[in-house]
Amino acid sequence: MCATKTSRAAKAAPKGNSEDYLRMYRQMVRIRTFEDNANQLYLSAKMPGLTHMYSGEEAVAVGICEALTTEDKITSTHRGHGHCVAKGAEFKEMFCELLGKAEGYCRGKGGSMHIADTSNGNLGANAIVGGSMGIATGAALTSKMLGKQDVAVCFFGDGATAQGLWYEVMNMAALWKLPVIYACENNGYSEYTKTDEIAAGSIRGRAEAFGIEAHQVDGQDVLAVNTLTEGLVERARKGEGPFFIELMTYRYHGHHVGDINREYYRSKAEEKDWKDNRDPIIRFRGWLVSQGLATEAEIEALNAEIEADAKAAVEYALAAAYPDGAEVDLHVYAPTDPSVFRPGA
Numbered sequence: 001m002c003a004t005k006t007s008r009a010a011k012a013a014p015k016g017n018s019e020d021y022l023r024m025y026r027q028m029v030r031i032r033t034f035e036d037n038a039n040q041l042y043l044s045a046k047m048p049g050l051t052h053m054y055s056g057e058e059a060v061a062v063g064i065c066e067a068l069t070t071e072d073k074i075t076s077t078h079r080g081h082g083h084c085v086a087k088g089a090e091f092k093e094m095f096c097e098l099l100g101k102a103e104g105y106c107r108g109k110g111g112s113m114h115i116a117d118t119s120n121g122n123l124g125a126n127a128i129v130g131g132s133m134g135i136a137t138g139a140a141l142t143s144k145m146l147g148k149q150d151v152a153v154c155f156f157g158d159g160a161t162a163q164g165l166w167y168e169v170m171n172m173a174a175l176w177k178l179p180v181i182y183a184c185e186n187n188g189y190s191e192y193t194k195t196d197e198i199a200a201g202s203i204r205g206r207a208e209a210f211g212i213e214a215h216q217v218d219g220q221d222v223l224a225v226n227t228l229t230e231g232l233v234e235r236a237r238k239g240e241g242p243f244f245i246e247l248m249t250y251r252y253h254g255h256h257v258g259d260i261n262r263e264y265y266r267s268k269a270e271e272k273d274w275k276d277n278r279d280p281i282i283r284f285r286g287w288l289v290s291q292g293l294a295t296e297a298e299i300e301a302l303n304a305e306i307e308a309d310a311k312a313a314v315e316y317a318l319a320a321a322y323p324d325g326a327e328v329d330l331h332v333y334a335p336t337d338p339s340v341f342r343p344g345a
Ligand SMILES: Cc1ncc(C[n+]2csc(CCOP(=O)(O)OP(=O)(O)O)c2C)c(N)n1
Pocket: 078, 079, 127, 128, 129, 156, 157, 158, 159, 160, 161, 185, 187, 189, 190, 191, 255
């Protein structure tokens, strides 16, 4: 089951009913379940290449994407499965993409680090750290030039703030008041290095230097993330953007699935503390039950249903066909007809 798709009209209904909360829980569990199954595929040597797990950061993607409509755009990172699921993607097409199968979102030619789902406004993951900053800013410029009210959210990590591109696009976005939200997932690490050891000053301060309103939020609290983002998205639609959000979060796995011996750069005690005391799914599950919005039995049933969906999608993807070798160049290069780049031409 995927999240209910929302048009802008439907989104006008205020948040706060049990359906919204349960959908957020479902989406976070779908991300965690997807990642657990993807990790298994890697460990059993059924998936080509490496992949970067989003487990632990679910409240960031879900809290933000739940504030967006299908027409709003996102750009994603090398750790992009969570963004893709949260923006409305289906397990089957995602697993097919990870396995290089023809029914994948990019016909198996993108893989984990380039997965895109333009039908849901996901302009794609990017293996180039910070590479999607220009794309999101361009999407926001397009929205403004076409007189639309679509917002673009740019997901990136703390390490990506070292990229010069961010400073170029923030300057442009601030000058032209573009409807873009820069969402920095600060998980404390850039590959195997603590961010504190490589980043001078505060990350928020860098956005503020361009006159951009900057916020920090607990990225393990889906409701806090969602409430903040809802407000900023509405203001961005009115031309009050751009905005910056620093989301304090943590990745549970290594930098990538092959990074299993991590003690030389972070302790097991630190990992345990985040998992035991700040897990976004456990926290939200407890809140749902305490508010009488779901029983433990209903939550267990939902978890089991999602697990079954994932297993079925994995089986489907494993059996699915690879793209035809004759199509190796198809859908890889941009169209050469320049008129496709001119709106209205
Ligand atoms: C331009 C570029 N430089 C370096 C790399 C190698 N690299 C891949 S991920 C990564 C760290 C990214 O850290 P962060 O932005 O914090 O994201 P996280 O992995 O923590 O989600 C680096 C340096 C790359 N892929 N692209």
